[in-house]
Amino acid sequence: QVQLVESGGGSVHPGGSLTLSCAASGDTSGFWYMAWFRQVPGKEREGVASITRAGTENYADSVKGRFTISKANATNLTLQMNDLKAEDTAMYYCAATTNWYIASLSAKHYNSWGRGTQVTVSS
Secondary structure, three states, X not given: OOEEEXXXXXXXXXXXXXXXXXXXXXXXXXXXXXXEEEEOOOOOOEEEEEEEOOOOEEEOOOOOOOEEEEEEEOOEEEEEEOOOOHHHOEEEEEEEEXXXXXXXXXXXXXXXEOOOEEEEEOO
C-alpha cells in the first residue's frame, strides 16, 4: 500500500515563496507520474505540475515560470513556489499514478493521493 504525506504548507504574503514536500512510502516502484494538484472549496481539483519517472516536467499555464517540480527519487517530491499570488491559495495535494501515457495534469488518472497541505496567500 502506498502512502503519500505532504508538508510545507502555510501562510505567506503575495510575492513570497513556499516549498512543498511529499514523502512517499510503500511500493513506489510502479509510479510513472507524480504530480501536485490543488483545490479550493466548490471547484474541481486542478493539476499544477507533474513529473514523469524520467524527469519530464509539465506545468499548468497559471504557474509556469513561478513553480518548479522536482523529485529526488520515487519517494521524495518537491514543489518550489515563488512569486505567490492570492489565487494560488488552495489545498495542495501530492499524487502519483501507475498509469502511463496520460494527460498528466488530469486528476482522474491518478490512483494514489495524499491528504493535502494548505497554502494561503494574503496580505
